[in-house]
Amino acid sequence: MTKEFTPDPVIEAGIEREFKPDEYQPLGKEVYVKAADMMSDKGYSEGYLGANIRARMKRENKRFWAGDNISDYLHESDKERLIDEAAEAFELVLDRLLIDRETDPNSKGTARRLAKMYFNEVMAGRYDPAPDATAFPNDSADRYEGMLVVRSELRSMCSHHHQPVSGVAYIGIIAAEKLIGLSKYTRIAQWCARRGTLQEELCNDIAREISKATESENVAVYVQAVHGCCENRGIMAHSSLTQTTVLKGAFKEDQGTKKEFFDNIKMQQEFAPR
Numbered sequence: 423m424t425k426e427f428t429p430d431p432v433i434e435a436g437i438e439r440e441f442k443p444d445e446y447q448p449l450g451k452e453v454y455v456k457a458a459d460m461m462s463d464k465g466y467s468e469g470y471l472g473a474n475i476r477a478r479m480k481r482e483n484k485r486f487w488a489g490d491n492i493s494d495y496l497h498e499s500d501k502e503r504l505i506d507e508a509a510e511a512f513e514l515v516l517d518r519l520l521i522d523r524e525t526d527p528n529s530k531g532t533a534r535r536l537a538k539m540y541f542n543e544v545m546a547g548r549y550d551p552a553p554d555a556t557a558f559p560n561d562s563a564d565r566y567e568g569m570l571v572v573r574s575e576l577r578s579m580c581s582h583h584h585q586p587v588s589g590v591a592y593i594g595i596i597a598a599e600k601l602i603g604l605s606k607y608t609r610i611a612q613w614c615a616r617r618g619t620l621q622e623e624l625c626n627d628i629a630r631e632i633s634k635a636t637e638s639e640n641v642a643v644y645v646q647a648v649h650g651c652c653e654n655r656g657i658m659a660h661s662s663l664t665q666t667t668v669l670k671g672a673f674k675e676d677q678g679t680k681k682e683f684f685d686n687i688k689m690q691q692e693f694a695p696r
């Protein structure tokens with residue numbers, strides 16, 4: 423937490439303001455801004471799409487932490503504008519870091535590269551809707567009733583230091599009435615990972631989303647990852663590994679199921695060492 427909190431002029435003021443449609447124009451998804459302010463150049467003005475989206479989320483008590491998905495609050499087409507706004511802000515960060523982004527050829531386009539990287543890559547899972555995971559029925563007489571374990575490679579970013587996190591998730595489920603395509607497990611896990619995360623939180627998120635997509639209550643997720651914030655700074659540990667496990671339903675209650683899951687992980691690790 424920062425010690426000093428500066429109230430956001432857009433968010434703190436005028437929420438109850440009278441809405442006169444002809445004075446406003448649309449800016450992003452269900453966001454309207456005074457037409458006059460769109461043109462203004464007074465710094466952090468109402469014309470900033472990002473500021474308006476934040477105001478709307480606050481108003482609606484929508485949590486927008488680094489690990490939260492906020493795709494309901496933006497159109498795909500809003501991204502370009504949000505990237506422009508973030509690029510402008512990253513320029514200021516580089517200036518404050520006393521990096522010459524005017525003559526240093528390697529720093530010239532860095533602000534925009536960072537903005538694009540955040541929206542389209544390292545934090546894409548915040549802005550993109552959940553991957554489409556069509557479920558296939560698994561309810562015939564010869565339905566599959568066993569355990570399924572999928573190994574998913576993950577790249578994430580810690581929300582504390584914005585340092586890279588890389589590792590694998592082993593996702594286990596006991597097949598329920600519905601099955602999803604094998605690649606979908608990894609797509610869902612990666613969608614959860616492409617945000618600012620904590621590994622503990624990520625493990626929970628993957629379990630919840632897999633459970634939602636498969637309608638199975640018997641889900642287990644084991645994640646092992648290395649963290650840039652422990653490797654590149656601080657304790658500079660170059661071979662530290664963090665492991666987290668979430669067990670639900672039979673994986674938690676039945677020792678045999680739990681053991682089968684971890685035996686499967688060992689077999690997977692023989693096939694593909696990390």
Ligand SMILES: [Zn+2]
Pocket residue numbers: 580581582583584585651652
């Ligand atoms: Zn960190």
